[in-house]
Amino acid sequence: MGFNGIKAEVNVPGQIPWEIILIYFIGAVLLALYFGKKTGGLKAFTTVDLVYIGIAGAFSVVWEFYIGSFIGRFIPSTPFVSVGFWGRFVIVLIVAALVRKVGTGMLTLFIFSLLSDIFHYGFGGEPMFFIYETLTYGLFVDLMIAATGGHIFNIGKELTGGGTGSATATRLSTVLALIQGAVLGFSWSIPDPIFYSAFFSPFIYGSYVNWSHILFNLVAFIPGDVIIGAIGAILAVRIAKAVGQ
Amino acid sequence: MSVFHEVVSWLILLYGVALPVAVILGVVRLTGLKEITRFETGSGFLYRLNPITKVAFGVVVMIVASVTIWWIGATLTLAVSLLYLTMKDGLKKFGYLLALIFTSLVGSTWSVAPYVPDTILSMVFPNPSSYQVLWVWPSYFLAMGYQPELTLQALIYGVQIGFRVTAVLSSALLLILTTTTSDIFRMFTKLRVPLAITFSLLVGVKTVPKIFELLDSSVKMQFLRGLGEGKPRVLYPFLFFYAGLQGIVPTMVYLLRGAKTMAISADTRGFRAFNRRTEMKELGFGREDYVTFAVIVGLLALAIIANYLGFGRSIPYVGS
Numbered sequence: 001m002g003f004n005g006i007k008a009e010v011n012v013p014g015q016i017p018w019e020i021i022l023i024y025f026i027g028a029v030l031l032a033l034y035f036g037k038k039t040g041g042l043k044a045f046t047t048v049d050l051v052y053i054g055i056a057g058a059f060s061v062v063w064e065f066y067i068g069s070f071i072g073r074f075i076p077s078t079p080f081v082s083v084g085f086w087g088r089f090v091i092v093l094i095v096a097a098l099v100r101k102v103g104t105g106m107l108t109l110f111i112f113s114l115l116s117d118i119f120h121y122g123f124g125g126e127p128m129f130f131i132y133e134t135l136t137y138g139l140f141v142d143l144m145i146a147a148t149g150g151h152i153f154n155i156g157k158e159l160t161g162g163g164t165g166s167a168t169a170t171r172l173s174t175v176l177a178l179i180q181g182a183v184l185g186f187s188w189s190i191p192d193p194i195f196y197s198a199f200f201s202p203f204i205y206g207s208y209v210n211w212s213h214i215l216f217n218l219v220a221f222i223p224g225d226v227i228i229g230a231i232g233a234i235l236a237v238r239i240a241k242a243v244g245q
Numbered sequence: 246m247s248v249f250h251e252v253v254s255w256l257i258l259l260y261g262v263a264l265p266v267a268v269i270l271g272v273v274r275l276t277g278l279k280e281i282t283r284f285e286t287g288s289g290f291l292y293r294l295n296p297i298t299k300v301a302f303g304v305v306v307m308i309v310a311s312v313t314i315w316w317i318g319a320t321l322t323l324a325v326s327l328l329y330l331t332m333k334d335g336l337k338k339f340g341y342l343l344a345l346i347f348t349s350l351v352g353s354t355w356s357v358a359p360y361v362p363d364t365i366l367s368m369v370f371p372n373p374s375s376y377q378v379l380w381v382w383p384s385y386f387l388a389m390g391y392q393p394e395l396t397l398q399a400l401i402y403g404v405q406i407g408f409r410v411t412a413v414l415s416s417a418l419l420l421i422l423t424t425t426t427s428d429i430f431r432m433f434t435k436l437r438v439p440l441a442i443t444f445s446l447l448v449g450v451k452t453v454p455k456i457f458e459l460l461d462s463s464v465k466m467q468f469l470r471g472l473g474e475g476k477p478r479v480l481y482p483f484l485f486f487y488a489g490l491q492g493i494v495p496t497m498v499y500l501l502r503g504a505k506t507m508a509i510s511a512d513t514r515g516f517r518a519f520n521r522r523t524e525m526k527e528l529g530f531g532r533e534d535y536v537t538f539a540v541i542v543g544l545l546a547l548a549i550i551a552n553y554l555g556f557g558r559s560i561p562y563v564g565s
Contacts, residue, residue: 042441047516048508050441054448055500061449062456066278067489098501107445114442115449118421119282120414123304205311208365213390239494243501 006125012202014209021199028135035102035146042103049099056095057111063087065120080220088112089188089225090232093153093181096141097236098243100150105141109133125204132200136191144184153177153233155240177233185229189221254383257395261355265348270482275461275489277341280334281418283454284425287333290533291423296432298534299424303416305541309548310412314556315405317547318412322346325415332422342418346411353410354403359391361399369405370398426450431528440517448507456496463492 010018036042045053068084096104113133117123144152151157154173193214201207273281286292291299306325310318326346329339359382363373370376377397387393420429426447433443467488473481551557 042439045441046508047444047511048505050445051448051504051507051511052501054445055452055504057445057449058452058456059497059500062453066457067493094497107442110442111445111449114446115453118417118450119453120417123300123307125307239498239501242498243504 006128006204007206009202009206012206012209014198014211015202016194016199018199018203021195025131025135028139032103032106032135032139032142035142039102042107044101044103045099045107049101049104052095052098053104053108053111056091056108057115059091060088060108060112061115061119063091065116080224082221082224085192086224086228089185089228090235092137092141093184093229093232093236094239096145096152097155097233097240100145100152100155102142102146102150104145106134106138108141109138128200128204132191132195136195137188140184140187144180148180153180153237153240155237174234174237177237178230181229181231181233181236182226183229184233185225185227186222188229189218189225193218193221251383254380254386257380261351265352267482268344268348270485272344273341275457275464277344279454279457279461281338281341281345282421282457284422285333287423289331289333289335289423291328291331291419293531293533294423294537295528295530295534296420296424296428297435297528298530298537299420300432302537302541303413303420305544306416307413309544310409312548312557313551315408317551317556318408321412322408322415325412325419328419329415329422338422342415346415349411349414350404350407353407354400356403357406358399358403359386359395361402362392366396366398366402369402421450428528431526435528444511444516452500455500459496459499460489460492463496464488467491 009015064084064087068087092105092108095108110130110133113126113129117126117129148154154176157173197214197217198209198211202209269278306321310321326339326342329335329342332338363376366376367373376399378394379397379400380395382391382393382395384393392399424432429450430443430447433446434440464485468484472488473484476484
């Protein structure tokens with residue numbers, strides 16, 4: 001019967017070997033711990049950061065399970081368009097722009113998973129979803145925050161543009177934000193087909209692995225996610241400004 | 246293939262997607278979503294249960310529904326839904342829940358049935374040659390991952406998978422509807438979850454119904470200001486959606502702006518001054534909790550007996 005509804009199937013035909021998955025997640029945990037130690041971990045968040053993260057978690061749940069899923073019903077189900085997922089992506093980008101601390105992505109995705117358990121899924125299958133959501137989607141956002149030195153989408157960073165004036169600097173900053181959003185979009189297309197369909201779905205539910213389906217999904221997810229990532233980055237900058245960062 | 250065939254194919258596809266939307270817009274509405282995600286004081290036995298008991302119950306319902314045959318999931322869905330009648334405004338909440346369950350069933354049937362290949366169906370219904378073909382899709386539907394034909398067996402399979410989801414959906418909302426935020430906070434503290442995480446989570450729990458409330462006001466305001474005036478009533482659902490979408494960014498900015506006030510208020514009360522909280526009220530287990538635990542054990546026994554008697558899960562999930 002497994003633990004908490006998890007079937008723990010590891011030898012399903014086509015499934016990614018569990019050793020590879022384990023190595024990835026051990027590496028991801030070490031990375032998270034390293035950042036945690038360097039930046040102060042959970043203690044580094046101020047109370048207002050925690051409120052932002054809570055609100056973002058709530059919005060993601062409302063969007064993904066209520067609003068997005070109903071809009072999604074109007075659209076023929078294809079892997080190219082994923083309204084629910086895109087909404088969550090944009091919301092995570094917004095909270096990343098507001099908080100800009102390493103750990104924001106992981107904590108937001110963790111809270112999102114907890115809230116979706118409470119409101120929608122129930123706690124079955126945990127803790128696998130915490131591990132999966134937090135250390136893939138969340139970690140990718142945090143890596144971007146770390147790579148930009150806490151200035152994701154160039155927020156809070158002075159770009160002088162080499163003395164060519166503020167208009168050029170703004171344009172440069174927008175282009176950089178677009179690129180960062182697009183890179184994040186690309187990274188967000190990977191976990192669902194690769195980690196979920198080829199490992200977690202059979203691991204938890206004992207479902208089947210179909211690699212032609214997985215590769216098709218991977219290729220189909222990329223264009224939409226990249227575009228939404230770029231748009232989301234711009235939206236995140238706008239909202240961060242409107243909120244008064 | 247004829248134009249008639251094309252039109253009917255798209256109508257069937259849109260029926261599956263539009264019916265749940267119509268139910269949500271017409272029956273549940275934003276007010277319903279708000280009421281089914283928010284705690285209200287009440288006096289039924291669910292309100293007296295320890296939140297840990299409620300979480301344990303939800304987990305067990307999920308486990309039982311996922312390891313047993315579909316009709317056990319369906320029975321659980323019905324049984325858990327009846328519990329809603331013991332809540333405050335129980336009948337209304339029961340009605341909203343039924344609407345949600347119905348949309349979830351139609352939605353999940355439609356997201357499974359057209360895609361399931363015969364190789365998987367044959368594990369549930371042996372002998373694919375006896376399948377009753379209901380509709381043949383136009384060939385380009387295959388690009389969306391559709392199987393060439395929609396069979397009666399695929400539809401039954403979809404409904405059966407759906408009942409697993411509905412059992413979980415109905416038991417997941419129990420906790421949130423009958424537990425105060427402070428008690429959920431106490432539960433997580435008791436489970437040694439770090440304060441930072443518990444706090445963010447609770448902000449989230451409080452925010453979900455608030456979002457529906459704000460969106461609802463935003464939509465109403467837009468209609469009051471003349472949206473849709475003189476337009477035919479048929480267009481109203483679309484206008485409603487349009488108004489809802491228009492409301493999202495302002496709602497978000499409004500809530501995020503309020504975040505500072507909430508943070509200051511928490512800080513002035515000494516939030517996170519110490520790593521642990523001092524409890525004024527201890528969460529205890531009462532008679533109702535023990536009864537529920539007995540039910541939980543009974544459910545687990547049911548799952549084992551069902552599996553032993555051959556009523557275990559016979560439906561494989563489709564890998565996607």
